[in-house]
Amino acid sequence: MLLVCLLFAVFGLILGYAAIRFRVEGNPVVDRINALLPQTQCGQCGFPGCRPYAEAIAAGNADINQCPPGGAEGVVALADLLGVEAKPLNEEFGAPKPKSVALINENDCIGCVKCIQACPVDAIVGAPKQMHTVIIAECTGCELCVAPCPVNCITMEPLSTTINNWRWPEPERYHG
């Protein structure tokens, strides 16, 4: 009897210590969901960014098919992670489209900084009453800067293929 009590006490101590020593910061499920999201931070899912959407999925407040930039592939990856059935993308939240980047027409820009405030990844440089421009390499193509522009000088331009980003095409598959 005494021995059993002693064992209980020892294991209790070990468990208690382990709980402190190996404590996981944050929510690991949220991190893993967030890692599968495209990080465009576009908010098309209805949440202000990819991480908030990941938190909502983890909490059961959002479905896995609300991310158009992630596409069908993204839904499948999320379904695999969470052990649920994959489903088609919910059209209510938008359709996937090819990656494009924002382009500011620099002749029309009045320097109002509204787009700079809207950009979720700080990809627009500029100052009040100075011309603004987009850092193409940082732009995720979220389109959040388009609506706030009072002079409609921001357009979304699809990325063109150059010899720097060209890839070999898939050869024709055999038929039959």
Added chain:
Amino acid sequence: MVNAWPFRGGVHLPGYKQLSMQAPIGTAALPAELIYPLQLRPGVNARAVVQAGERVLRGQVIADSDHVLGTPLHAASSGVIRGIENRSVPHPSGLPAPCLILDTDGQDEEWHYPSNADYRRLEPEAIRGMIRQAGIVGLGGAAFPTSVKLSPGPERRIDTLIINGAECEPYITCDDCLIQAAPEQLIAGAQILMYALGIWRCTIAIEDTMPEAVAAVQKALAAQHDRRIDVVAVPTVYPTGGERQLISVVTGKETPSGGIPADVGVVCQNVGTAVAVYQAVCAGKPLTERIITVTGHGVAQPQNLRVRIGTPIKDLIRQCGGYTSQVERLIMGGPMMGFALPDDEMPVIKASNCILAASRDEVRTEKQASPCIRCGDCANACPVGLLPQQLYWYSRSENVERCQDFHLADCIECGCCDIVCPSHIPLVQHFRFAKGKLAAKAETAAQAEQAKRRFELRNIRKEKENAEKAARARQKKEALAKIKSATTTTSGSDPS
């Protein structure tokens, strides 16, 4: 002579080398314009260091790059810089790209660099710097900067230099011609490379189907009495001329997967590169020309030409008597690893070793591919020891990542598996596609990671800003309240 080790896989191919070996090396005429694509390698772009309208001399630097794998470009003749234009460039995509255009003035005036009769007075470090400044890259076809190969770092001990004269692809004879024309320069270049690496052993590897070249080097070596240098005739099996394959043939060592030849103590340089090093260090001449084989049954007079880098291909074809009626396709490089060109307006670059105007019979006709029957012939032919049938399986599936488990990155795209495949599956094309897909995925992941980081940092900044704003508002409120209470007290104590 030293013995050669056997090597795994490979295929025997008919050479067709006599076609371009009938005439001695010719000199290509000075073209009206020289074209320099500013993309040096995938992902490495040079920027122009001259202005439009500026007159430049032959050998003057016209573009340079700060990238580790960047090397300067030099004007190949004197003339006036027209500017940067979008032109078609020798690239498998066939897409146009920015090129620096030089209108030649016919005077061919040269920029004089100091020459060094005795390179031993220079520090190895200085020689590496000169090689970089001279714009020298591997002339075998990969165009990897030579100075980078000569700086393997202190953790790798180099003991052997291999000079690659194993021109294994059919049709190409530029290395054979160069060895026969300038064996002394080749040996001098090898000596400079050995000095720069601080080593005492060099093997010049030449294929056993090039006996004249072997004899020329042996004769030049006998006159030099340099016992550090050996000549070895390696068996003619495609792709012996591949860097890793040649290292295993000459030394018996296998370069590890994902490693570099320096990991097994070897540095390998093409014969053309060795001659270019001699020209740069001893004669003060930067890399502005190279030997190119213009061959195939689609051109009237196949031959080897000494060509200024930047010369349009159409000028070379014209000099070789133009196209014949049989011409079917223009290929840059050999029939195995080259790629088809959409037109002949584009220039030759440092990596161009051959222009093949292929006739109908010479083109590897794309037969209708049938299903893989898993015969395993491709695995026997693969010189790297990969399993092409598995790679093919996974490159066609949605799960391209599985290709990495079968070492897709080690595929040298030599095309041996294509040749032996009884189902005519274009395996290399599938592997190139899979490599591109993997690279695109990695790029997207890196971009997503970057966007995530920037989004998080922005949120932290916003929170801080809001907290500061709130703190300021509170302070203001408190200060106001203080003033208010002070005024009420004063007004209360007013003895009116």
